[in-house]
Amino acid sequence: MKPAILLIFQAPRKRNLYVNTLPPLGILSIAAYLEKNNIPTDIADFTIENRLRKELKNYDVIGLSLNMANIATSLEMIKYIKRQNPKAKVIVGGPSCISNPLYFTENEFIDAICTGEGEEPFLDYIVKDSFMDGKEIKGLYTKKNKHFVYGGERQHKNNLDEYPFPALDKVKIHKYNTPIRKRFPVSSIMTSRGCPFHCIFCFHSMGYDWRARSSVNVVDEIEWHVKELGVKEICIQDDNFSLDITRAKQIFDLITKRDIKVKLQIQNGLRVDLVEFDLLNKMFHAGVWLIGIAPETGSPEIMKTIKKGMDLEKVAQVVRWCQNIGINTYANFMVGFPxxxxxxxxxxxxxxxxxxxxxxxxARVIPIPATPLYESAVNDDIRDKFGQEDGNFFGIPKLVKSEIPKREVARFIKKIHMTFYLNPKKILSLIRILSLPQLIKLFIYTIRTGNI
Known part of the structure; x- marks a missing residue:
């Protein structure tokens, strides 16, 4: 008899600070891969749901995806799971487990920890009956006789086209939302994994080796979102979407050729040194209305320190190109570097x-374990509080080695947001971009985060 599987994405404690609720592609990708291998899998996303559809006692293996925002609530859920179903095996994964797996080996309620991409390790954990006897599996810490053993590093899969599309049909797509959008329902997609750049603050949960899906495979999924799921807008969430500019152009050419009616936005940001005017033009005609760019700083000196490697003049040029073409831009900055x-x-x-x-x-700088910034910027007191951080990127920063008082950084964040968004010209331009209900929600959100 096949084991019953449940995958959980837990909401953060400060839920009101996270209005950007998009499908959890990590657990949805694992679910799709398990089902491709004839293992039925249930999903519980507590960012959009309040209760389980089935009782916990019905499951043999329960997996949870952990990030900086939901570590504390996930650990509480794990404890609850073990009280309700002591025989269930609990496996955890996600960015926080990849960056600091040893922290989770100290938790008595966890049975396995995934240290990389989850599809294949999770399948092996089930198929090889590891959850019964603690066999070693590459990419996993597994518990054996109350102690964890590590199966060693697992190589990343290069041919991402071999993976099925994330199981978005298993969630209520109309419950997801993002505060800045044109259409609804909205979903998300990841067309590549990894990033070869070495920014000191960034944790590479998918490695430095950049691997991309083919343009046809990507557009096939976009078409599935639109025609089968009823999606009207898609957020592209790659760490580095346009590393291969030729592939990027092919994707938008195919969307245009197939006449897929969808709005698109690129949330995580494009590197401006990997953007051409022709690419932006193709994006616009394929339905892209918003792109993120992430210079992080306006200081050339800090740009060098954080190893971002962006030319600020090229950043300005790309924004001008977008303005001329008709694409809106979203710029991300971080303050509080040591x-x-x-x-x-x-x-x-x-x-x-x-x-x-x-x-x-x-956003304020939050040091993530296993990054150069973390190793150089925090002391033992901060290290001991891993897992207690709420993942709030606003407010007073937690870094200890900073030339600027922490409260000054918080005041700077608030002042810049107020100066930018309360400018009458900016308000008028935003009214032309977003609906009034969206603007009201955005304003409430900025108040909650302390940005205004």
């Missing part, structure tokens, strides 16, 4: 004013 001084913050403020994108977001 060597950042007030002069650097002033340079960032000046650059934002010069850039004049349609939207901005300024």
């Amino acid at each position: 060597t950042e001084g007030m002069q650097d913050l002033r340079k960032t403020a000046t650059f934002i004013k010069k850039l004049n994108p349609d939207f901005i977001q300024i």
